[in-house]
Amino acid sequence: AQSVTQPDIHITVSEGASLELRCNYSYGATPYLFWYVQSPGQGLQLLLKYFSGDTLVQGIKGFEAEFKRSQSSFNLRKPSVHWSDAAEYFCAVGAEGNTPLVFGKGTRLSVIA
Amino acid sequence: EPEVTQTPSHQVTQMGQEVILRCVPISNHLYFYWYRQILGQKVEFLVSFYNNEISEKSEIFDDQFSVERPDGSNFTLKIRSTKLEDSAMYFCASFRGGLYEQFFGPGTRLTVL
Numbered sequence: 618a619q620s621v622t623q624p625d626i627h628i629t630v631s632e633g634a635s636l637e638l639r640c641n642y643s644y645g646a647t648p649y650l651f652w653y654v655q656s657p658g659q660g661l662q663l664l665l666k667y668f669s670g671d672t673l674v675q676g677i678k679g680f681e682a683e684f685k686r687s688q689s690s691f692n693l694r695k696p697s698v699h700w701s702d703a704a705e706y707f708c709a710v711g712a713e714g715n716t717p718l719v720f721g722k723g724t725r726l727s728v729i730a
Numbered sequence: 731e732p733e734v735t736q737t738p739s740h741q742v743t744q745m746g747q748e749v750i751l752r753c754v755p756i757s758n759h760l761y762f763y764w765y766r767q768i769l770g771q772k773v774e775f776l777v778s779f780y781n782n783e784i785s786e787k788s789e790i791f792d793d794q795f796s797v798e799r800p801d802g803s804n805f806t807l808k809i810r811s812t813k814l815e816d817s818a819m820y821f822c823a824s825f826r827g828g829l830y831e832q833f834f835g836p837g838t839r840l841t842v843l
Contacts, residue, residue, distance in 0.1 A: 651831060653834070659836060659837075660821060660834050660835055660836035660837050661821065661833075661834040663774070663831050666831050668829050672792075707773060709771070709773075711832075713826075714788075715761045715778060715780055715785055715825065716731075716777055717763065717775035717786060717788075718765075718773075718774070718775065718832060720773040720774070721772060722771065722772040722774045723772060
């Protein structure tokens with residue numbers, strides 16, 4: 618069955634520290650991978666996506682993610698976190714065409730001074 | 731930049747009542763979706779719609795749910811007789827096709843009392 622696992626429910630980091638959010642997927646077809654961010658009471662904003670090619674993808678707000686097929690992972694990273702990055706982060710997987718996305722349960726990021 | 735819009739932002743209803751959630755997808759997109767997120771849980775797929783018919787639906791999308799594209803711009807989700815467990819954030823998404831991502835609206839928070 619298709620699934621996405623985000624093992625960390627809640628992560629707290631200090632402002633300026635580096636960040637890595639983990640995502641593992643199980644998907645039968647060639648996966649298309651996404652990271653979305655959701656601020657409280659808001660919708661889902663796309664941070665970055667991976668379809669093919671270079672396995673290190675750059676996104677908005679200084680985020681990047683690396684696709685590792687051997688580990689079925691697509692971890693999200695940021696070298697220096699800002700207080701405004703506090704939000705819920707969702708990893709999602711889909712496929713080519715009109716395929717519904719399968720989401721992970723999300724990781725809530727808190728940023729402390 | 732074009733965006734997906736949803737109305738209302740918050741709907742409160744009594745159990746057993748019918749509700750209609752409205753979405754205006756991005757104008758040149760071809761595929762439309764409804765997802766829901768129960769508070770504190772992951773985003774789950776409900777239904778996808780293409781060429782004026784349902785292309786896929788999840789097991790959540792039972793006979794109490796229906797979707798419609800009544801004109802060239804709106805995309806609606808109707809819940810015929812709401813239950814307490816229908817309380818959730820409902821997201822509409824649209825997709826152009828090809829190597830693009832799904833764009834999500836800001837969501838409608840449905841509260842069933």
